[in-house]
Amino acid sequence: MTVGDDRVPDAAVAVGGTWSSVRSLDDFATLRTNGPDSSPHWWPEIGPLGNPGSFSFAHRMRRVGPITVLDADFHDDVWVNGGETRPHYHVTLPVAPASTAVIDEVSVAVQPGSVAVYRPEGQAGVDRYVGRLLAVMIDRHAVEDALADALGRSITSQIDFAPLMRTATPEVRSWITIVSEFSEQLFRPHSVLNRPMVGMPFAEGLVRGLLLAADHSYRASLEGAAAEPPPGVIRAAIEVIEAEADRPLTVSALAQRSYVSVRSLQHGFQRHVGVTPMAYLRQVRLRRAHRDLLEADPSTVTVASVAYRWGFTNLGRFAAAHAARYQEPPLKTLQRNAHSSGNPSPIPSDISQLRDDGRGSDGPSLFVHEVRPEHR
Known part of the structure; x- marks a missing residue:
């Protein structure tokens, strides 16, 4: 070499x-x-x-x-x-x-x-x-x-x-x-990666990945069932994500602020929301990025700048995720603003789309995640 x-x-x-x-x-x-x-x-x-x-x-x-x-x-x-x-x-x-x-x-x-x-x-x-x-x-x-x-x-x-x-x-x-x-x-x-919103979650994922990949005496405990947190814990974590999606949130920080273990928080999100905490955070950031594209001036703003602002490091994956969610590539969303006027319609908050199904703590699901289309 x-x-x-x-x-x-x-x-x-x-x-x-x-x-x-x-x-x-x-x-x-x-x-x-x-x-x-x-x-x-x-x-x-x-x-x-x-x-x-x-x-x-x-x-x-x-x-x-x-x-x-x-x-x-x-x-x-x-x-x-x-x-x-x-x-x-x-x-x-x-x-x-x-x-x-x-x-x-x-x-x-x-x-x-x-x-x-x-x-x-x-x-x-x-x-x-x-x-x-x-x-x-x-x-x-x-x-x-x-x-x-x-x-x-x-x-x-x-x-x-x-x-x-x-x-x-x-x-x-x-x-x-x-x-x-x-x-x-x-x-x-x-x-x-020099931006904390990107670098810190990536680094945390590498650390947690080592714990799951390498052999050690705690490995079996990590792979066992986690205790399920009460629904209020999940609601509180979602509120933090919605309010602070522009900050370098990590799953460990969310767990600490929710007073539960990481595994319990992940288990609760999977059961009640259907995705992991970090996947939910990516959904929120994708929604915010879409909003920024709708509101931006395409003569001064690029798709890359919006993607990086919201922590999306791979532009190809960002474009694919945006197209899957909003049925059009992000560049088309950005360019549409050059041919239209007025403010974009309000974008609903994901937290409002999580409802209690009335079955109580023994029900199969306390929350239903209904993602409504935001394509205009």
């Missing part, structure tokens, strides 16, 4: 962005102490296995919320010593030939297509590595808080993740896809 271009091996996670070079051990010592994002917590000890004069690698690093992503390409064989403790959970996706990782003093053969997981406590390192890797470092508190939110109880010790995630499982493959999309956007200089 040529450093500086975006061509990567087949096993790699696709990313884009600008690279920096480390050409000597002195360069690396400076990087660890003086460079941007160069806290020793984020840079373990790294040294050459051969001639010290040949030590060099290229790298790029970005951070969103509690997640730091490092993309590195080592030009010659190196060893890595992560020490006994780290302030994060560290997941490495290797794209080089087989290497040997040391996790809690146990050597683990890491093959291309497998993913190593390092916990915050315990010896971590790699005896030999050459080539490219992608490292995802998630602040310890973020992972453990996400697990506590999901379970509805405190986590008092580090999560006992298994040392390897095998990409043969669909859950791990799905999580790697999330990492790929996250990294691809993260390293772009003008990425919408």
Whole structure:
């Protein structure tokens, strides 16, 4: 692979962005102490296995919320010593030939297509590595808080993740896809991930995806049935979404404000509304984006600017969702305003379309979600 271009091996996670070079051990010592994002917590000890004069690698690093992503390409064989403790959970996706990782003093053969997981406590390192890797470092508190939110109880010790995630499982493959999309956007200089409304929910999804993909002793509890919250909790969460759809809402923030676990909130939404909290939020944002398109001046506003304002990062998916909901592409909605006058008709609030069916808490559904067409 040529450093500086975006061509990567087949096993790699696709990313884009600008690279920096480390050409000597002195360069690396400076990087660890003086460079941007160069806290020793984020840079373990790294040294050459051969001639010290040949030590060099290229790298790029970005951070969103509690997640730091490092993309590195080592030009010659190196060893890595992560020490006994780290302030994060560290997941490495290797794209080089087989290497040997040391996790809690146990050597683990890491093959291309497998993913190593390092916990915050315990010896971590790699005896030999050459080539490219992608490292995802998630602040310890973020992972453990996400697990506590999901379970509805405190986590008092580090999560006992298994040392390897095998990409043969669909859950791990799905999580790697999330990492790929996250990294691809993260390293772009003008990425919408830099906007909290987009970046924070995406980062939270990556953290929760890790909890569902990796093996650990809490996995069965996460997959078990969740307690169902009372209907008032769901109504209150919907009111928050309706009032604050333009803010970086996450499912954990909604659960905390509703005084229930994440899993309970998700279960309640699925039963009473028919969608997840985040899917409902996307519906509300789509409605607000449609309203903005109807009211905008097409000579000064673009579909992309409206989509990004409401947290839609993929314009193709936004256009498809808009067409499915309003029976026309968003560009046509925007352009219609150039040939008409007057204000658009009022758009109904989704919260008003959720009604109590009168069956009480034992009924099969307390709310009916009736999406009325808003196409004009």
